[in-house]
Amino acid sequence: MLATIIQNLINALQWGSFYALIALGYTLVYGVLTLINFAHGDIFMVGAYIAFFVATFCLATIGLPGWAALIVTIPLTMILTSMVGVAIERIAYRPLRRKGAHRLYVVITALMCGLILEHGNLALLGASRKAFPSLINEQVFTVGGVTFTNLKIAVIASAILVFVLLQWIVTKTRVGMAMRAIAYDKFAVPLMGIPMDNIIVATFILGSSMAGLAGILFAMSYPILEPYMGALIGWKAFIAAVVGGIGDIRGAFLGGFLLGAVEILVVAFFPSTLRDLIAFTVLLVILAFRPTGLFGIAKTTKI
């Protein structure tokens, strides 16, 4: 019994790690710009594909061993993915922000960018699924009836590591301070001599590289890639970020793990077709009782 609980807990932590990593990107951009970056799920997908190309290049063309390929793939994928994120910000969002367009029009533009990424991928690479090469040997450990692999542990550990790192960046460094300042007051920040555009670019770099990292880890855990893989997981991660309280890093992290746990538990006890239904109903109930999410602060509206 205890073994089953721990087993499900590990599965939930691993599955939640992906949501948490993607939700962190949503929440960073939202916290700074109050923009729902709907292209983020597709940036995750692009990250997985970039990882696929880098990894196959390293393995097949250069002939590196698996562990070395992994060491090359992780930073390279994160850098390339963050370039995609920054490119979208520069091309699509920044001109709109300069014009002072309504917030929702920027959201629509983000949705459109996501569609372009998805279908651009489909048009360029075709509808065939790609199989991600295995970079490390998956070792299965069994401790007292609980089975886990080294990959699962790596996924959970890296999600926690990323969370600690981001929390440190946002609360302790100068860039993080500038981010919080922009979130607090957009108009006073340029007056203080803070380069707003650079800070926003830094936000997108952080968020997108986390999506890239999630892409690598996801591709290693579930080695089938397809162009639509980012859409559903992206929407769900966004929901997770909101349930945690969007704009708060702890919230995104916790929300991701919560969603992962709910989904794994539903699959463990009910038919798996009910997964979305029950998971979303639970989230709806949470939002009904805490309208600003778990960590969100209720703002008093003044006239």
Add this chain to the structure above:
Amino acid sequence: MFKRYSIHTLLVSMGGLLIYVAYEEMISLYILSVLMFMGVNIILSTSLNLVNGYMGEFSCGHAGFMCVGAYVSSVLGVWLFAKDKVFGPPLINPDYALYLFPLIILIGGFAAALAGLLVAIPSYKTRGDYLAIITIAANYIIISAIENLDSIGGSRGFMGMKRVITAMEDIAYLPWMPIWVFAFTIFCIWLIRRYVSSTFGKGVNAICQDEVAAEIMSVNTNKIKTITFMVSSGLAGIGGGLFAYILGYVNPGSFNILKSTEVMVMVYLGGMASLSGSVLSAIFFTILLEVLRPLQIIKWIVIPLMLIIVMQFRPEGLMGSRELSDIFPWMKRFYRFK
């Protein structure tokens, strides 16, 4: 006298022309179906504009309500009027199909309006982007619930609506689907126009401007939000019912978040809080989708790219928040908005 009834005359002659052309089969079935989808898209975009434009909320789960309407009206129609593997012989003599068909579509709309409560009740406390999430979650919940209902086909979909239409055509041979789509489209536009220009609609507008201030000025915001969400989702349900009968087949997958996105694009392309903008952009968008059909998968790169470019040059949508009569003042002689 002429000026006063000019819009009525125009609509009646348009409808008459449509029926005549469809009856004589002067246009191909393809063009006719595109015209019908145009009508459905107009219903969807104007009804979403009621919430997203006039009330200033951000609802992105409109396809979910459409799904409810589509399923309720098609299951009801097939159950009542058609022989079916699941439901057996028709419950009522199929001769009544003609008279009860609009009622079925309206019942579908009513069911969708009840589903709208799923969003309306949390909206008392929740605002802005948190409400957006609730709408997305509602969309997923509805689709996933229908996928799990195996008795009506589950994720395989549900069909048999063509037999209901055949039953109607057996009574009197007329192109019934174009007629009903046209009628319901006009009904939807009329209803929304009356709704937003009524005193009640002023309350909707007040919520858009400032909810707290509206509350203080004794606007019953909860009541207005509930009714507006229900009207909007009910009209979406009507659109969904028509959509199901035009296609003759529904499956939950066709009402996913991509469909909601499509409707949202129509609203924001036309301009928030512009009724004629939504109508025009729905027409424009439907034509665009059909014109670009030969491009196949490239279509979904070209259309978003075009929209991004439109957003860069007109960040408030094609019409902004203006109506057609604000842009062409001579139209004010024929009709007035508000």
